[in-house]
Amino acid sequence: MIVLNDVSKTFDTPSGPLQAIVSASLEIEKSDIYGIIGFSGAGKSTLLRTINLLEKPDKGTVLLEGDDLTQLPRQQLLKKRMKTAMVFQHFNLLTNRTVFNNVSLPLEISGYPKKQRKERILECLEIVDLLDKVNEYPTKLSGGQKQRVAIARALANNPKVLLCDEPTSAVDPQTKESILYYLKQINEKLGITIVIVTHEMNVVKSICHKVAVMEKGTIVEKFHMNDKSYKPLTNISKILLGESNPVIESEVVYV
Numbered sequence: 001m002i003v004l005n006d007v008s009k010t011f012d013t014p015s016g017p018l019q020a021i022v023s024a025s026l027e028i029e030k031s032d033i034y035g036i037i038g039f040s041g042a043g044k045s046t047l048l049r050t051i052n053l054l055e056k057p058d059k060g061t062v063l064l065e066g067d068d069l070t071q072l073p074r075q076q077l078l079k080k081r082m083k084t085a086m087v088f089q090h091f092n093l094l095t096n097r098t099v100f101n102n103v104s105l106p107l108e109i110s111g112y113p114k115k116q117r118k119e120r121i122l123e124c125l126e127i128v129d130l131l132d133k134v135n136e137y138p139t140k141l142s143g144g145q146k147q148r149v150a151i152a153r154a155l156a157n158n159p160k161v162l163l164c165d166e167p168t169s170a171v172d173p174q175t176k177e178s179i180l181y182y183l184k185q186i187n188e189k190l191g192i193t194i195v196i197v198t199h200e201m202n203v204v205k206s207i208c209h210k211v212a213v214m215e216k217g218t219i220v221e222k223f224h225m226n227d228k229s230y231k232p233l234t235n236i237s238k239i240l241l242g243e244s245n246p247v248i249e250s251e252v253v254y255v
């Protein structure tokens with residue numbers, strides 16, 4: 001479904017070039033829930049953003065359903081990018097639009113037939129159980145409800161992949177569980193592939209099938225969560241798989 005092959009990305013910064021991704025290779029299969037974990041600054045978000053080429057790699061290839069996105073002309077890339085959708089930590093809803101009109105936005109941008117928009121918007125809001133909030137404005141919603149609207153908006157154009165960047169980091173533990181529940185449902189019922197960047201071990205334990213661990217721009221480890229014979233290499237994976245006590249080596253790893 002998604003194949004990153006030897007992807008590298010360097011940013012120009014005032015203090016010189018910063019290599020955010022170093023020769024990363026990753027294979028994500030259809031219907032996977034794939035976690036990308038690591039300490040702050042490891043390159044997780046940048047790697048996630050290369051999957052739909054929001055971040056263009058300097059080197060390497062990014063295949064989405066067999067098409068190399070790095071080689072596609074702009075128009076074809078924009079079309080192909082619609083197969084992916086993003087969910088962010090801080091929801092990124094438009095406060096001057098109602099819930100209904102927030103979910104409508106990607107449909108307006110993609111030119112989804114006007115007559116069918118309402119039906120599609122309501123379908124998406126039903127998936128996240130928010131039909132009773134269609135006419136509310138985001139400021140009236142809780143954090144969890146805002147994130148569910150963001151998930152409904154992400155689903156609007158029928159993506160095959162959801163790219164989630166710390167989707168539960170800005171909400172309380174109970175709300176976190178609810179958001180993970182909806183992501184799981186979306187994966188199981190709609191077969192949507194989910195790639196999730198997180199620093200929360202509980203998120204990984206709760207929904208991920210597979211995991212990649214990043215350190216300083218490099219993918220240092222990949223494994224299946226249910227592989228009982230797997231011997232973890234890094235502190236993070238040792239904690240994740242219960243082979244080590246949760247040494248809070250950094251404030252950015254929560255168990």
Ligand SMILES: Nc1ncnc2c1ncn2[C@@H]1O[C@H](COP(=O)(O)OP(=O)(O)OP(=O)(O)O)[C@@H](O)[C@H]1O
Nearest residue numbers: 011012013018020039040041042043044045046047
């Ligand atoms: N647009 C940019 N310009 C310059 N440097 C950047 C840019 N985006 C990211 N970086 C740098 O690249 C490195 C990796 O950043 P990235 O956000 O991918 O890490 P991360 O693992 O997601 O961290 P966090 O968990 O803190 O969000 C960091 O040093 C960051 O400062």
